[in-house]
Amino acid sequence: MRAAFRHAALPAGFAALLLLAGCGGSDTPAPTFxxxxxxxxxxxxxxxxxVQIVDQIPPPGPSDLSAQSPVQPVDAMRIMAQQRLVAAGNSGTAVFTIDQAAITGQPxxxxxxxxxxxxxxxxxSGGHNGYAEAHVLRQFVPGTNTDNDGLKTELYNLTNQMMxxxxxxxxxxLRRTLGDWLLDASGAPIGATVEQQNLAPPGSGSGPSAAPAATAPALMPSSSSVGAPVQLAPTSTLPTPATPVAPMPTQATPDLNAAGPTQLAPPPQLAPQPAPQNTPPAAATVPGTSPPPGFLRLPNGYLAPSGGTP
Known part of the structure:
Protein backbone atom coordinates (compact mmCIF):
# COMPACT_ATOMS: atom_id res chain seq x y z
CA MET A 1 0.00 0.00 0.00
CA ARG A 2 2.80 2.44 0.81
CA ALA A 3 4.49 1.71 -2.51
CA ALA A 4 1.26 2.25 -4.37
CA PHE A 5 0.65 5.57 -2.53
CA ARG A 6 4.19 6.65 -3.20
CA HIS A 7 3.81 6.03 -6.93
CA ALA A 8 0.44 7.70 -6.96
CA ALA A 9 1.69 10.84 -5.20
CA LEU A 10 4.67 11.28 -7.52
CA PRO A 11 2.67 12.31 -10.56
CA ALA A 12 0.76 14.87 -8.49
CA GLY A 13 3.98 16.49 -7.24
CA PHE A 14 5.49 16.46 -10.71
CA ALA A 15 2.39 18.16 -12.06
CA ALA A 16 2.75 20.89 -9.43
CA LEU A 17 6.36 21.50 -10.44
CA LEU A 18 5.35 21.79 -14.05
CA LEU A 19 2.63 24.26 -13.10
CA LEU A 20 5.09 26.43 -11.19
CA ALA A 21 7.59 26.30 -14.03
CA GLY A 22 4.92 27.34 -16.49
CA CYS A 23 3.86 30.28 -14.33
CA GLY A 24 7.48 31.45 -14.00
CA GLY A 25 8.09 31.26 -17.77
CA SER A 26 5.10 33.46 -18.62
CA ASP A 27 6.51 36.46 -16.70
CA THR A 28 8.36 38.22 -19.58
CA PRO A 29 10.00 41.60 -18.84
CA ALA A 30 8.15 44.63 -20.11
CA PRO A 31 9.81 46.41 -23.07
CA THR A 32 11.68 49.60 -22.36
CA PHE A 33 11.31 52.64 -24.60
CA VAL A 51 18.22 79.31 -31.42
CA GLN A 52 14.51 79.14 -30.58
CA ILE A 53 12.20 76.09 -30.85
CA VAL A 54 8.51 76.73 -31.56
CA ASP A 55 5.70 74.13 -31.54
CA GLN A 56 2.93 74.88 -34.04
CA ILE A 57 1.45 71.43 -34.68
CA PRO A 58 -2.33 71.40 -35.24
CA PRO A 59 -4.68 69.89 -32.63
CA PRO A 60 -4.86 66.07 -32.84
CA GLY A 61 -7.74 64.54 -34.78
CA PRO A 62 -9.89 61.54 -33.80
CA SER A 63 -7.55 59.08 -35.55
CA ASP A 64 -4.34 60.62 -34.16
CA LEU A 65 -2.46 58.04 -32.05
CA SER A 66 0.63 60.13 -31.31
CA ALA A 67 -0.28 60.54 -27.64
CA GLN A 68 -0.20 56.74 -27.16
CA SER A 69 3.39 56.42 -28.39
CA PRO A 70 5.95 55.85 -25.59
CA VAL A 71 7.98 58.69 -27.18
CA GLN A 72 5.73 61.20 -28.89
CA PRO A 73 6.94 62.47 -32.27
CA VAL A 74 6.77 66.12 -31.21
CA ASP A 75 9.03 65.43 -28.24
CA ALA A 76 11.53 63.61 -30.45
CA MET A 77 11.59 66.58 -32.83
CA ARG A 78 12.28 68.94 -29.95
CA ILE A 79 15.16 66.77 -28.69
CA MET A 80 16.72 66.67 -32.14
CA ALA A 81 16.61 70.45 -32.50
CA GLN A 82 18.08 71.02 -29.05
CA GLN A 83 21.00 68.64 -29.57
CA ARG A 84 21.90 69.41 -33.17
CA LEU A 85 21.26 73.14 -33.72
CA VAL A 86 23.89 75.37 -32.08
CA ALA A 87 24.11 79.17 -32.05
CA ALA A 88 27.74 79.95 -33.00
CA GLY A 89 27.40 83.61 -34.01
CA ASN A 90 27.02 86.96 -32.29
CA SER A 91 23.67 88.29 -33.48
CA GLY A 92 20.45 87.16 -35.09
CA THR A 93 18.04 84.32 -34.27
CA ALA A 94 17.35 80.90 -35.78
CA VAL A 95 13.73 79.83 -35.22
CA PHE A 96 13.05 76.09 -35.57
CA THR A 97 9.30 75.55 -36.01
CA ILE A 98 7.64 72.11 -35.71
CA ASP A 99 4.76 72.14 -38.21
CA GLN A 100 3.57 68.50 -38.05
CA ALA A 101 4.32 65.52 -35.80
CA ALA A 102 1.49 63.01 -36.00
CA ILE A 103 0.75 59.29 -36.36
CA THR A 104 -2.75 58.41 -37.52
CA GLY A 105 -4.40 54.98 -37.47
CA GLN A 106 -6.10 53.52 -40.53
CA PRO A 107 -8.49 50.55 -40.98
CA SER A 125 16.70 94.23 -37.07
CA GLY A 126 13.95 91.65 -37.54
CA GLY A 127 14.46 91.04 -41.25
CA HIS A 128 14.07 87.59 -42.75
CA ASN A 129 17.47 86.41 -44.03
CA GLY A 130 17.08 82.67 -44.71
CA TYR A 131 14.66 79.76 -44.84
CA ALA A 132 14.79 75.95 -45.01
CA GLU A 133 12.17 73.22 -44.60
CA ALA A 134 12.09 69.42 -44.26
CA HIS A 135 9.29 66.85 -44.63
CA VAL A 136 9.15 63.11 -43.84
CA LEU A 137 6.42 60.48 -44.46
CA ARG A 138 6.40 56.90 -43.14
CA GLN A 139 3.86 54.06 -43.06
CA PHE A 140 3.55 50.89 -41.01
CA VAL A 141 1.46 47.98 -42.34
CA PRO A 142 0.87 45.10 -39.87
CA GLY A 143 2.38 41.81 -40.98
CA THR A 144 4.58 43.35 -43.70
CA ASN A 145 6.97 45.87 -42.15
CA THR A 146 7.70 44.24 -38.77
CA ASP A 147 6.16 41.69 -36.43
CA ASN A 148 3.08 42.73 -34.51
CA ASP A 149 4.45 43.53 -31.04
CA GLY A 150 1.57 45.58 -29.77
CA LEU A 151 0.39 49.08 -30.52
CA LYS A 152 2.89 50.87 -28.28
CA THR A 153 5.85 49.06 -29.79
CA GLU A 154 4.61 49.75 -33.29
CA LEU A 155 4.15 53.45 -32.53
CA TYR A 156 7.59 53.64 -30.95
CA ASN A 157 9.30 51.90 -33.89
CA LEU A 158 7.52 54.11 -36.41
CA THR A 159 8.56 57.24 -34.49
CA ASN A 160 12.21 56.17 -34.48
CA GLN A 161 12.12 55.45 -38.21
CA MET A 162 10.61 58.86 -38.97
CA MET A 163 13.15 60.63 -36.77
CA LEU A 174 20.24 73.25 -44.15
CA ARG A 175 23.45 72.62 -46.08
CA ARG A 176 21.69 73.08 -49.41
CA THR A 177 19.74 76.30 -48.74
CA LEU A 178 21.47 77.81 -45.69
CA GLY A 179 25.06 76.85 -46.38
CA ASP A 180 26.21 80.47 -46.01
CA TRP A 181 24.89 80.51 -42.42
CA LEU A 182 26.77 77.37 -41.28
CA LEU A 183 30.11 77.63 -39.46
CA ASP A 184 32.78 75.03 -38.79
CA ALA A 185 34.32 74.31 -35.40
CA SER A 186 36.77 77.23 -35.82
CA GLY A 187 34.01 79.71 -36.59
CA ALA A 188 34.79 80.05 -40.33
CA PRO A 189 31.93 79.86 -42.85
CA ILE A 190 31.58 76.42 -44.37
CA GLY A 191 30.38 77.82 -47.68
CA ALA A 192 33.52 79.98 -48.19
CA THR A 193 35.45 78.96 -51.31
CA VAL A 194 38.39 81.44 -51.14
CA GLU A 195 41.65 79.76 -50.17
CA GLN A 196 44.58 81.64 -48.61
CA GLN A 197 48.04 81.25 -50.15
CA ASN A 198 51.33 82.85 -49.10
CA LEU A 199 53.25 84.62 -51.86
CA ALA A 200 57.02 84.29 -52.23
CA PRO A 201 59.25 87.44 -52.27
CA PRO A 202 59.63 89.10 -55.69
CA GLY A 203 62.41 87.60 -57.80
CA SER A 204 62.36 84.13 -56.22
CA GLY A 205 60.64 82.63 -59.25
CA SER A 206 60.17 79.19 -57.67
CA GLY A 207 58.35 77.44 -54.88
CA PRO A 208 54.75 76.30 -54.49
CA SER A 209 53.61 79.72 -53.28
CA ALA A 210 55.32 81.84 -55.95
CA ALA A 211 53.06 84.15 -57.93
CA PRO A 212 52.84 83.50 -61.69
CA ALA A 213 55.31 85.67 -63.63
CA ALA A 214 54.00 88.17 -66.16
CA THR A 215 54.51 87.38 -69.82
CA ALA A 216 57.73 89.05 -71.07
CA PRO A 217 59.07 89.58 -74.63
CA ALA A 218 61.01 86.68 -76.05
CA LEU A 219 64.31 88.66 -76.17
CA MET A 220 64.22 89.79 -72.55
CA PRO A 221 65.99 87.50 -70.01
CA SER A 222 63.91 85.99 -67.23
CA SER A 223 64.34 87.30 -63.69
CA SER A 224 64.93 83.73 -62.50
CA SER A 225 67.99 83.14 -64.79
CA VAL A 226 71.13 81.93 -63.03
CA GLY A 227 74.54 83.46 -63.87
CA ALA A 228 75.69 86.67 -65.55
CA PRO A 229 73.12 88.76 -67.39
CA VAL A 230 72.91 88.28 -71.15
CA GLN A 231 74.21 91.28 -73.19
CA LEU A 232 71.98 92.01 -76.15
CA ALA A 233 73.02 94.15 -79.16
CA PRO A 234 70.99 97.32 -79.74
CA THR A 235 68.19 96.71 -82.12
CA SER A 236 69.06 99.86 -84.14
CA THR A 237 72.63 98.65 -85.07
CA LEU A 238 72.61 95.83 -87.59
CA PRO A 239 75.67 94.44 -89.52
CA THR A 240 75.84 95.38 -93.22
CA PRO A 241 77.66 93.45 -95.99
CA ALA A 242 81.23 94.60 -96.77
CA THR A 243 80.83 94.76 -100.59
CA PRO A 244 77.67 95.50 -102.47
CA VAL A 245 76.27 92.72 -104.56
CA ALA A 246 76.05 93.53 -108.26
CA PRO A 247 72.63 93.09 -109.76
CA MET A 248 72.12 90.14 -112.06
CA PRO A 249 72.09 91.09 -115.78
CA THR A 250 68.81 90.73 -117.45
CA GLN A 251 68.27 89.77 -121.12
CA ALA A 252 66.24 92.06 -123.24
CA THR A 253 63.02 90.60 -124.39
CA PRO A 254 61.67 91.45 -127.81
CA ASP A 255 58.95 94.03 -127.80
CA LEU A 256 56.02 92.51 -129.57
CA ASN A 257 54.27 95.87 -129.77
CA ALA A 258 57.17 97.60 -131.59
CA ALA A 259 56.72 98.61 -135.23
CA GLY A 260 57.80 96.08 -137.82
CA PRO A 261 58.11 92.32 -137.59
CA THR A 262 60.79 90.85 -135.44
CA GLN A 263 63.46 88.90 -137.41
CA LEU A 264 64.34 85.66 -135.74
CA ALA A 265 67.52 83.72 -136.59
CA PRO A 266 66.88 80.50 -138.56
CA PRO A 267 67.71 77.26 -136.83
CA PRO A 268 71.14 75.77 -137.64
CA GLN A 269 71.30 73.43 -140.64
CA LEU A 270 72.66 69.99 -139.91
CA ALA A 271 74.85 68.24 -142.50
CA PRO A 272 73.28 65.11 -144.01
CA GLN A 273 74.71 61.93 -142.68
CA PRO A 274 75.53 59.13 -145.17
CA ALA A 275 73.73 55.88 -144.85
CA PRO A 276 75.71 53.27 -142.97
CA GLN A 277 77.50 50.64 -145.09
CA ASN A 278 77.10 46.99 -144.56
CA THR A 279 79.83 45.85 -142.28
CA PRO A 280 80.75 42.29 -141.56
CA PRO A 281 79.29 41.01 -138.36
CA ALA A 282 81.56 41.15 -135.44
CA ALA A 283 83.02 37.95 -134.31
CA ALA A 284 81.42 36.41 -131.33
CA THR A 285 83.36 36.91 -128.23
CA VAL A 286 83.58 34.70 -125.31
CA PRO A 287 82.89 36.41 -122.02
CA GLY A 288 86.15 37.22 -120.34
CA THR A 289 88.32 37.32 -123.55
CA SER A 290 89.41 40.18 -125.83
CA PRO A 291 88.03 40.48 -129.44
CA PRO A 292 90.25 39.32 -132.29
CA PRO A 293 92.56 41.92 -133.91
CA GLY A 294 91.27 43.82 -136.98
CA PHE A 295 91.01 47.17 -138.67
CA LEU A 296 88.56 49.97 -137.95
CA ARG A 297 86.86 51.14 -141.08
CA LEU A 298 85.41 54.59 -141.43
CA PRO A 299 82.22 55.17 -143.34
CA ASN A 300 82.49 56.33 -146.94
CA GLY A 301 82.48 60.08 -147.45
CA TYR A 302 83.92 60.84 -144.02
CA LEU A 303 86.37 63.74 -144.17
CA ALA A 304 89.16 63.87 -141.69
CA PRO A 305 89.91 67.15 -139.98
CA SER A 306 92.39 69.50 -141.66
CA GLY A 307 95.94 68.54 -141.01
CA GLY A 308 95.07 64.91 -140.42
CA THR A 309 94.97 61.82 -142.60
CA PRO A 310 91.90 59.94 -143.57
Missing part, protein backbone atom coordinates in the same frame (compact mmCIF):
# COMPACT_ATOMS: atom_id res chain seq x y z
CA UNK A 34 14.22 55.09 -24.57
CA UNK A 35 14.07 58.61 -25.89
CA UNK A 36 16.25 59.22 -28.96
CA UNK A 37 19.57 61.01 -28.63
CA UNK A 38 21.64 62.94 -31.19
CA UNK A 39 24.68 63.97 -29.16
CA UNK A 40 26.99 61.73 -31.18
CA UNK A 41 26.24 63.55 -34.45
CA UNK A 42 27.97 66.63 -35.87
CA UNK A 43 26.59 69.89 -34.57
CA UNK A 44 24.94 72.22 -37.05
CA UNK A 45 26.58 75.49 -36.02
CA UNK A 46 24.54 78.48 -37.20
CA UNK A 47 25.89 82.00 -37.51
CA UNK A 48 23.27 83.43 -35.13
CA UNK A 49 23.21 84.59 -31.54
CA UNK A 50 20.43 82.24 -30.36
CA UNK A 108 -6.69 47.22 -40.64
CA UNK A 109 -4.05 48.55 -38.25
CA UNK A 110 -2.07 50.61 -40.77
CA UNK A 111 -0.21 53.59 -39.28
CA UNK A 112 0.71 56.75 -41.22
CA UNK A 113 3.39 59.04 -39.80
CA UNK A 114 4.11 62.64 -40.80
CA UNK A 115 6.86 65.03 -39.69
CA UNK A 116 7.42 68.56 -40.96
CA UNK A 117 9.52 71.51 -39.76
CA UNK A 118 11.15 74.67 -41.07
CA UNK A 119 13.96 76.96 -39.95
CA UNK A 120 13.99 80.76 -40.28
CA UNK A 121 17.02 83.04 -39.97
CA UNK A 122 16.00 86.39 -38.46
CA UNK A 123 18.45 89.29 -38.53
CA UNK A 124 19.12 91.67 -35.60
CA UNK A 164 16.01 58.85 -38.50
CA UNK A 165 14.74 60.16 -41.83
CA UNK A 166 14.08 63.66 -40.46
CA UNK A 167 17.58 63.89 -38.99
CA UNK A 168 19.14 63.28 -42.41
CA UNK A 169 16.64 65.42 -44.31
CA UNK A 170 17.03 68.44 -42.03
CA UNK A 171 20.83 68.47 -42.31
CA UNK A 172 20.63 68.10 -46.10
CA UNK A 173 18.21 71.01 -46.46
Missing amino acids: KAPTYDYLTKLRLNVGQ GGTLNGTLAAHLDIIGP SDMNVELEYQ
Whole structure:
Protein backbone atom coordinates (compact mmCIF):
# COMPACT_ATOMS: atom_id res chain seq x y z
CA MET A 1 0.00 0.00 0.00
CA ARG A 2 2.80 2.44 0.81
CA ALA A 3 4.49 1.71 -2.51
CA ALA A 4 1.26 2.25 -4.37
CA PHE A 5 0.65 5.57 -2.53
CA ARG A 6 4.19 6.65 -3.20
CA HIS A 7 3.81 6.03 -6.93
CA ALA A 8 0.44 7.70 -6.96
CA ALA A 9 1.69 10.84 -5.20
CA LEU A 10 4.67 11.28 -7.52
CA PRO A 11 2.67 12.31 -10.56
CA ALA A 12 0.76 14.87 -8.49
CA GLY A 13 3.98 16.49 -7.24
CA PHE A 14 5.49 16.46 -10.71
CA ALA A 15 2.39 18.16 -12.06
CA ALA A 16 2.75 20.89 -9.43
CA LEU A 17 6.36 21.50 -10.44
CA LEU A 18 5.35 21.79 -14.05
CA LEU A 19 2.63 24.26 -13.10
CA LEU A 20 5.09 26.43 -11.19
CA ALA A 21 7.59 26.30 -14.03
CA GLY A 22 4.92 27.34 -16.49
CA CYS A 23 3.86 30.28 -14.33
CA GLY A 24 7.48 31.45 -14.00
CA GLY A 25 8.09 31.26 -17.77
CA SER A 26 5.10 33.46 -18.62
CA ASP A 27 6.51 36.46 -16.70
CA THR A 28 8.36 38.22 -19.58
CA PRO A 29 10.00 41.60 -18.84
CA ALA A 30 8.15 44.63 -20.11
CA PRO A 31 9.81 46.41 -23.07
CA THR A 32 11.68 49.60 -22.36
CA PHE A 33 11.31 52.64 -24.60
CA LYS A 34 14.22 55.09 -24.57
CA ALA A 35 14.07 58.61 -25.89
CA PRO A 36 16.25 59.22 -28.96
CA THR A 37 19.57 61.01 -28.63
CA TYR A 38 21.64 62.94 -31.19
CA ASP A 39 24.68 63.97 -29.16
CA TYR A 40 26.99 61.73 -31.18
CA LEU A 41 26.24 63.55 -34.45
CA THR A 42 27.97 66.63 -35.87
CA LYS A 43 26.59 69.89 -34.57
CA LEU A 44 24.94 72.22 -37.05
CA ARG A 45 26.58 75.49 -36.02
CA LEU A 46 24.54 78.48 -37.20
CA ASN A 47 25.89 82.00 -37.51
CA VAL A 48 23.27 83.43 -35.13
CA GLY A 49 23.21 84.59 -31.54
CA GLN A 50 20.43 82.24 -30.36
CA VAL A 51 18.22 79.31 -31.42
CA GLN A 52 14.51 79.14 -30.58
CA ILE A 53 12.20 76.09 -30.85
CA VAL A 54 8.51 76.73 -31.56
CA ASP A 55 5.70 74.13 -31.54
CA GLN A 56 2.93 74.88 -34.04
CA ILE A 57 1.45 71.43 -34.68
CA PRO A 58 -2.33 71.40 -35.24
CA PRO A 59 -4.68 69.89 -32.63
CA PRO A 60 -4.86 66.07 -32.84
CA GLY A 61 -7.74 64.54 -34.78
CA PRO A 62 -9.89 61.54 -33.80
CA SER A 63 -7.55 59.08 -35.55
CA ASP A 64 -4.34 60.62 -34.16
CA LEU A 65 -2.46 58.04 -32.05
CA SER A 66 0.63 60.13 -31.31
CA ALA A 67 -0.28 60.54 -27.64
CA GLN A 68 -0.20 56.74 -27.16
CA SER A 69 3.39 56.42 -28.39
CA PRO A 70 5.95 55.85 -25.59
CA VAL A 71 7.98 58.69 -27.18
CA GLN A 72 5.73 61.20 -28.89
CA PRO A 73 6.94 62.47 -32.27
CA VAL A 74 6.77 66.12 -31.21
CA ASP A 75 9.03 65.43 -28.24
CA ALA A 76 11.53 63.61 -30.45
CA MET A 77 11.59 66.58 -32.83
CA ARG A 78 12.28 68.94 -29.95
CA ILE A 79 15.16 66.77 -28.69
CA MET A 80 16.72 66.67 -32.14
CA ALA A 81 16.61 70.45 -32.50
CA GLN A 82 18.08 71.02 -29.05
CA GLN A 83 21.00 68.64 -29.57
CA ARG A 84 21.90 69.41 -33.17
CA LEU A 85 21.26 73.14 -33.72
CA VAL A 86 23.89 75.37 -32.08
CA ALA A 87 24.11 79.17 -32.05
CA ALA A 88 27.74 79.95 -33.00
CA GLY A 89 27.40 83.61 -34.01
CA ASN A 90 27.02 86.96 -32.29
CA SER A 91 23.67 88.29 -33.48
CA GLY A 92 20.45 87.16 -35.09
CA THR A 93 18.04 84.32 -34.27
CA ALA A 94 17.35 80.90 -35.78
CA VAL A 95 13.73 79.83 -35.22
CA PHE A 96 13.05 76.09 -35.57
CA THR A 97 9.30 75.55 -36.01
CA ILE A 98 7.64 72.11 -35.71
CA ASP A 99 4.76 72.14 -38.21
CA GLN A 100 3.57 68.50 -38.05
CA ALA A 101 4.32 65.52 -35.80
CA ALA A 102 1.49 63.01 -36.00
CA ILE A 103 0.75 59.29 -36.36
CA THR A 104 -2.75 58.41 -37.52
CA GLY A 105 -4.40 54.98 -37.47
CA GLN A 106 -6.10 53.52 -40.53
CA PRO A 107 -8.49 50.55 -40.98
CA GLY A 108 -6.69 47.22 -40.64
CA GLY A 109 -4.05 48.55 -38.25
CA THR A 110 -2.07 50.61 -40.77
CA LEU A 111 -0.21 53.59 -39.28
CA ASN A 112 0.71 56.75 -41.22
CA GLY A 113 3.39 59.04 -39.80
CA THR A 114 4.11 62.64 -40.80
CA LEU A 115 6.86 65.03 -39.69
CA ALA A 116 7.42 68.56 -40.96
CA ALA A 117 9.52 71.51 -39.76
CA HIS A 118 11.15 74.67 -41.07
CA LEU A 119 13.96 76.96 -39.95
CA ASP A 120 13.99 80.76 -40.28
CA ILE A 121 17.02 83.04 -39.97
CA ILE A 122 16.00 86.39 -38.46
CA GLY A 123 18.45 89.29 -38.53
CA PRO A 124 19.12 91.67 -35.60
CA SER A 125 16.70 94.23 -37.07
CA GLY A 126 13.95 91.65 -37.54
CA GLY A 127 14.46 91.04 -41.25
CA HIS A 128 14.07 87.59 -42.75
CA ASN A 129 17.47 86.41 -44.03
CA GLY A 130 17.08 82.67 -44.71
CA TYR A 131 14.66 79.76 -44.84
CA ALA A 132 14.79 75.95 -45.01
CA GLU A 133 12.17 73.22 -44.60
CA ALA A 134 12.09 69.42 -44.26
CA HIS A 135 9.29 66.85 -44.63
CA VAL A 136 9.15 63.11 -43.84
CA LEU A 137 6.42 60.48 -44.46
CA ARG A 138 6.40 56.90 -43.14
CA GLN A 139 3.86 54.06 -43.06
CA PHE A 140 3.55 50.89 -41.01
CA VAL A 141 1.46 47.98 -42.34
CA PRO A 142 0.87 45.10 -39.87
CA GLY A 143 2.38 41.81 -40.98
CA THR A 144 4.58 43.35 -43.70
CA ASN A 145 6.97 45.87 -42.15
CA THR A 146 7.70 44.24 -38.77
CA ASP A 147 6.16 41.69 -36.43
CA ASN A 148 3.08 42.73 -34.51
CA ASP A 149 4.45 43.53 -31.04
CA GLY A 150 1.57 45.58 -29.77
CA LEU A 151 0.39 49.08 -30.52
CA LYS A 152 2.89 50.87 -28.28
CA THR A 153 5.85 49.06 -29.79
CA GLU A 154 4.61 49.75 -33.29
CA LEU A 155 4.15 53.45 -32.53
CA TYR A 156 7.59 53.64 -30.95
CA ASN A 157 9.30 51.90 -33.89
CA LEU A 158 7.52 54.11 -36.41
CA THR A 159 8.56 57.24 -34.49
CA ASN A 160 12.21 56.17 -34.48
CA GLN A 161 12.12 55.45 -38.21
CA MET A 162 10.61 58.86 -38.97
CA MET A 163 13.15 60.63 -36.77
CA SER A 164 16.01 58.85 -38.50
CA ASP A 165 14.74 60.16 -41.83
CA MET A 166 14.08 63.66 -40.46
CA ASN A 167 17.58 63.89 -38.99
CA VAL A 168 19.14 63.28 -42.41
CA GLU A 169 16.64 65.42 -44.31
CA LEU A 170 17.03 68.44 -42.03
CA GLU A 171 20.83 68.47 -42.31
CA TYR A 172 20.63 68.10 -46.10
CA GLN A 173 18.21 71.01 -46.46
CA LEU A 174 20.24 73.25 -44.15
CA ARG A 175 23.45 72.62 -46.08
CA ARG A 176 21.69 73.08 -49.41
CA THR A 177 19.74 76.30 -48.74
CA LEU A 178 21.47 77.81 -45.69
CA GLY A 179 25.06 76.85 -46.38
CA ASP A 180 26.21 80.47 -46.01
CA TRP A 181 24.89 80.51 -42.42
CA LEU A 182 26.77 77.37 -41.28
CA LEU A 183 30.11 77.63 -39.46
CA ASP A 184 32.78 75.03 -38.79
CA ALA A 185 34.32 74.31 -35.40
CA SER A 186 36.77 77.23 -35.82
CA GLY A 187 34.01 79.71 -36.59
CA ALA A 188 34.79 80.05 -40.33
CA PRO A 189 31.93 79.86 -42.85
CA ILE A 190 31.58 76.42 -44.37
CA GLY A 191 30.38 77.82 -47.68
CA ALA A 192 33.52 79.98 -48.19
CA THR A 193 35.45 78.96 -51.31
CA VAL A 194 38.39 81.44 -51.14
CA GLU A 195 41.65 79.76 -50.17
CA GLN A 196 44.58 81.64 -48.61
CA GLN A 197 48.04 81.25 -50.15
CA ASN A 198 51.33 82.85 -49.10
CA LEU A 199 53.25 84.62 -51.86
CA ALA A 200 57.02 84.29 -52.23
CA PRO A 201 59.25 87.44 -52.27
CA PRO A 202 59.63 89.10 -55.69
CA GLY A 203 62.41 87.60 -57.80
CA SER A 204 62.36 84.13 -56.22
CA GLY A 205 60.64 82.63 -59.25
CA SER A 206 60.17 79.19 -57.67
CA GLY A 207 58.35 77.44 -54.88
CA PRO A 208 54.75 76.30 -54.49
CA SER A 209 53.61 79.72 -53.28
CA ALA A 210 55.32 81.84 -55.95
CA ALA A 211 53.06 84.15 -57.93
CA PRO A 212 52.84 83.50 -61.69
CA ALA A 213 55.31 85.67 -63.63
CA ALA A 214 54.00 88.17 -66.16
CA THR A 215 54.51 87.38 -69.82
CA ALA A 216 57.73 89.05 -71.07
CA PRO A 217 59.07 89.58 -74.63
CA ALA A 218 61.01 86.68 -76.05
CA LEU A 219 64.31 88.66 -76.17
CA MET A 220 64.22 89.79 -72.55
CA PRO A 221 65.99 87.50 -70.01
CA SER A 222 63.91 85.99 -67.23
CA SER A 223 64.34 87.30 -63.69
CA SER A 224 64.93 83.73 -62.50
CA SER A 225 67.99 83.14 -64.79
CA VAL A 226 71.13 81.93 -63.03
CA GLY A 227 74.54 83.46 -63.87
CA ALA A 228 75.69 86.67 -65.55
CA PRO A 229 73.12 88.76 -67.39
CA VAL A 230 72.91 88.28 -71.15
CA GLN A 231 74.21 91.28 -73.19
CA LEU A 232 71.98 92.01 -76.15
CA ALA A 233 73.02 94.15 -79.16
CA PRO A 234 70.99 97.32 -79.74
CA THR A 235 68.19 96.71 -82.12
CA SER A 236 69.06 99.86 -84.14
CA THR A 237 72.63 98.65 -85.07
CA LEU A 238 72.61 95.83 -87.59
CA PRO A 239 75.67 94.44 -89.52
CA THR A 240 75.84 95.38 -93.22
CA PRO A 241 77.66 93.45 -95.99
CA ALA A 242 81.23 94.60 -96.77
CA THR A 243 80.83 94.76 -100.59
CA PRO A 244 77.67 95.50 -102.47
CA VAL A 245 76.27 92.72 -104.56
CA ALA A 246 76.05 93.53 -108.26
CA PRO A 247 72.63 93.09 -109.76
CA MET A 248 72.12 90.14 -112.06
CA PRO A 249 72.09 91.09 -115.78
CA THR A 250 68.81 90.73 -117.45
CA GLN A 251 68.27 89.77 -121.12
CA ALA A 252 66.24 92.06 -123.24
CA THR A 253 63.02 90.60 -124.39
CA PRO A 254 61.67 91.45 -127.81
CA ASP A 255 58.95 94.03 -127.80
CA LEU A 256 56.02 92.51 -129.57
CA ASN A 257 54.27 95.87 -129.77
CA ALA A 258 57.17 97.60 -131.59
CA ALA A 259 56.72 98.61 -135.23
CA GLY A 260 57.80 96.08 -137.82
CA PRO A 261 58.11 92.32 -137.59
CA THR A 262 60.79 90.85 -135.44
CA GLN A 263 63.46 88.90 -137.41
CA LEU A 264 64.34 85.66 -135.74
CA ALA A 265 67.52 83.72 -136.59
CA PRO A 266 66.88 80.50 -138.56
CA PRO A 267 67.71 77.26 -136.83
CA PRO A 268 71.14 75.77 -137.64
CA GLN A 269 71.30 73.43 -140.64
CA LEU A 270 72.66 69.99 -139.91
CA ALA A 271 74.85 68.24 -142.50
CA PRO A 272 73.28 65.11 -144.01
CA GLN A 273 74.71 61.93 -142.68
CA PRO A 274 75.53 59.13 -145.17
CA ALA A 275 73.73 55.88 -144.85
CA PRO A 276 75.71 53.27 -142.97
CA GLN A 277 77.50 50.64 -145.09
CA ASN A 278 77.10 46.99 -144.56
CA THR A 279 79.83 45.85 -142.28
CA PRO A 280 80.75 42.29 -141.56
CA PRO A 281 79.29 41.01 -138.36
CA ALA A 282 81.56 41.15 -135.44
CA ALA A 283 83.02 37.95 -134.31
CA ALA A 284 81.42 36.41 -131.33
CA THR A 285 83.36 36.91 -128.23
CA VAL A 286 83.58 34.70 -125.31
CA PRO A 287 82.89 36.41 -122.02
CA GLY A 288 86.15 37.22 -120.34
CA THR A 289 88.32 37.32 -123.55
CA SER A 290 89.41 40.18 -125.83
CA PRO A 291 88.03 40.48 -129.44
CA PRO A 292 90.25 39.32 -132.29
CA PRO A 293 92.56 41.92 -133.91
CA GLY A 294 91.27 43.82 -136.98
CA PHE A 295 91.01 47.17 -138.67
CA LEU A 296 88.56 49.97 -137.95
CA ARG A 297 86.86 51.14 -141.08
CA LEU A 298 85.41 54.59 -141.43
CA PRO A 299 82.22 55.17 -143.34
CA ASN A 300 82.49 56.33 -146.94
CA GLY A 301 82.48 60.08 -147.45
CA TYR A 302 83.92 60.84 -144.02
CA LEU A 303 86.37 63.74 -144.17
CA ALA A 304 89.16 63.87 -141.69
CA PRO A 305 89.91 67.15 -139.98
CA SER A 306 92.39 69.50 -141.66
CA GLY A 307 95.94 68.54 -141.01
CA GLY A 308 95.07 64.91 -140.42
CA THR A 309 94.97 61.82 -142.60
CA PRO A 310 91.90 59.94 -143.57
